[in-house]
Amino acid sequence: MSVNEIKIADNLYIYSSSRYHNINSSAFLTREGVLIIDTMLFPDDMKRVRRLVKLREPKGIKDIINTHYHLDHTCGNAIFNDARIIALDLCRDMMKRHGKEILEEFAKVEPEIEGTEINLPNITFNKKANLFFEDEELELISTPGHSPDSICVYWKNKEILFAGDTVIPVPYFYYGNREKLIKTLLDIIALKPKLIIQGHGMPIQEENIEKELNSKIKYLKKINEIVKESIETKLSKREIHRIPIDKCGIEKDPDPDDSFWIRDIHISNLARVYRDLK
Numbered sequence: 001m002s003v004n005e006i007k008i009a010d011n012l013y014i015y016s017s018s019r020y021h022n023i024n025s026s027a028f029l030t031r032e033g034v035l036i037i038d039t040m041l042f043p044d045d046m047k048r049v050r051r052l053v054k055l056r057e058p059k060g061i062k063d064i065i066n067t068h069y070h071l072d073h074t075c076g077n078a079i080f081n082d083a084r085i086i087a088l089d090l091c092r093d094m095m096k097r098h099g100k101e102i103l104e105e106f107a108k109v110e111p112e113i114e115g116t117e118i119n120l121p122n123i124t125f126n127k128k129a130n131l132f133f134e135d136e137e138l139e140l141i142s143t144p145g146h147s148p149d150s151i152c153v154y155w156k157n158k159e160i161l162f163a164g165d166t167v168i169p170v171p172y173f174y175y176g177n178r179e180k181l182i183k184t185l186l187d188i189i190a191l192k193p194k195l196i197i198q199g200h201g202m203p204i205q206e207e208n209i210e211k212e213l214n215s216k217i218k219y220l221k222k223i224n225e226i227v228k229e230s231i232e233t234k235l236s237k238r239e240i241h242r243i244p245i246d247k248c249g250i251e252k253d254p255d256p257d258d259s260f261w262i263r264d265i266h267i268s269n270l271a272r273v274y275r276d277l278k
């Protein structure tokens, strides 16, 4: 089974697909219907989520939030014809400008998504928006760093943060900005959420949040220092791309089930820092 369901609260379920780096889609059940945060990479996985959600709330999915434009969070939008799709202005712009091209490129590795239609967000906002469902309030906040259009969704009543890829096992900023990501992670620590739902992987419990986010910040600072030193000591680009992750402050494997992905993220980060400093 590629999609797993985890119950977090009476009105909150998380669906995770093992077919693409444990990508998460969260379902928030309201009396008006279900709100989904992120729509996975494979439309077939999203169809499965839609079926599972319907068993929990027969009204089905009415609203969708995309946390950023990357395909593994938006490609499943294609199966929804009449949902409201909410995202940052910039997310819609980036999907409109680059979506097709990225999809064609991605389809070379994942042929299943070939020909999938890019279904753009139809409600957008700039910086911050609030959604109200009876007594529940969701705050949508711009959190640049992983990508310029990234947002987090904060469920105020339960103090749960849906972080998209702003928080994943190893921070990834190849398409974003390292310094902005550090600032965003510090803001999240200051927010003191009780639970963080990551874009990929398992939720982070309250007692581990500060420690885990600080370790990610340490990595983001250290990778810059190490690449800078390596350029000064005239290490070649190839040698710099081989600097291991544990040299950058991440000691134990942050996701033993997906070590290759973690390595790929780290190599991309090294390449980005090198490009920025050169």
Ligand SMILES: [Zn+2]
Binding pocket: 023, 070, 072, 073, 165, 199, 200
């Ligand atoms: Zn992702």
